[in-house]
Amino acid sequence: MKTESRTDTTTQISLKDIRDYIAKNHHQPLTIEHLALISGLSSSYFGEAFKKAFDQSATDYLTALRIGHAKQLLRDTDLLLREIARKVGYSDEFYFSRKFKKEVGITPSAYSKMARKRISTFSVSTTGNLLALGILPVAAPLDAKWSPYYYNHYHEKIPVYVNIFDAESEDNFKKLASAKPDIHIFQEEPSLSMLDWLQTIGIENVYIQAKDWRTQLREIAIAVKKQSVGEHFIQSYEQKVLEAKQEIKRATKEDSFAVLRLCGDQLFLYCNKGIQDVLFTDLQLRPINAQQQTYNEHITLDQLVNLNPDRLLFIICPDSPTRHYWLTLQYLDRWKELRAVKNGHVYVLPSNPWFEYSAIAINRMLDEMLLMLTGKNPNPFPVPVHGNVSDGDL
Structure with a gap:
């Protein structure tokens, strides 16, 4: 038993080396x-150790x-x-074609044809939805x-890169013209002048009005003819939800x-669309x-203690004022009375992805909840547009 324990400790380093080796030699017959x-x-034992170390099998x-x-070669x-x-x-x-279709949802030939469409957007959320469909926008x-x-x-x-705050600026018009997209996707209603300008230079416009991310993704998928990829992403997400729900429970x-x-010295009970959907x-x-x-409702510390x-x-x-008050708050006696504080169950969320509403952002929120609440990392490798994979042959 002692020997096996030592092997576990030393193997962890070598497994990281093996992972790097796979990344560098994935084109070889491994x-x-x-x-x-x-x-x-x-x-x-290698298969078990690799999956235990990285929450993903070597295959x-x-x-x-x-x-x-x-995907990169098919696109470029x-x-x-x-x-x-x-x-x-x-x-x-x-065999490659069958494997590709199983993982992506469409054949390599179909992916190549669809991936050649040049897409642009002024919206961060649309960028997230396009990446979920395996599309890199030419302007975002x-x-x-x-x-x-x-x-x-x-x-x-x-x-x-277009301006995130001034979509209809002259600079953005110039950048869009230089990017030469086939389709421009809006998630905020465009002005008539913008639509006229796009029509003049031959860019098709698509306005997505859906409020929930699944419908947004499906509407964009229809516009860029990637319905199968969109459905594959949604189904994979639903499966992750089922598994994460059990672990978190x-x-x-x-x-x-x-x-x-927390903004300044004011506390707010808060729930946006993404938080509502995921949590x-x-x-x-x-x-x-x-x-x-x-x-987004103001709440006092006393009211929060009563809710507990x-x-x-x-x-x-x-x-700076908010961050200063956050440090102060943690030393207040009333704050220390909270059950969550006593038990070490306070989690600080970054604004990204929690203020974004897109397929990729929602998927990341789910991953972060699982990691925060269970310590399990469901996605140790940042491959955000490659979709999910399942057990199979090398």
């Missing part, structure tokens, strides 16, 4: 036996890398299908402060939840109040 051999473990990780690389090159299959590690193009509102997730992951892949039992927003509709957590709608939630999720405005 096998579990080969990976186990270079890790110094038996095949069966799933390899498949995600290969399919992700294939004119290579034949058999060439792409070989470049990403599949010797049989027909990327900003290191206001859309950090998309900026960090895609600033080298999305060629044109085991960890939190019947605990009550409150979401608070109280999908995960069916128990809210401290009976309201089943969005709200079991768990607190906190959104803190990033300005």
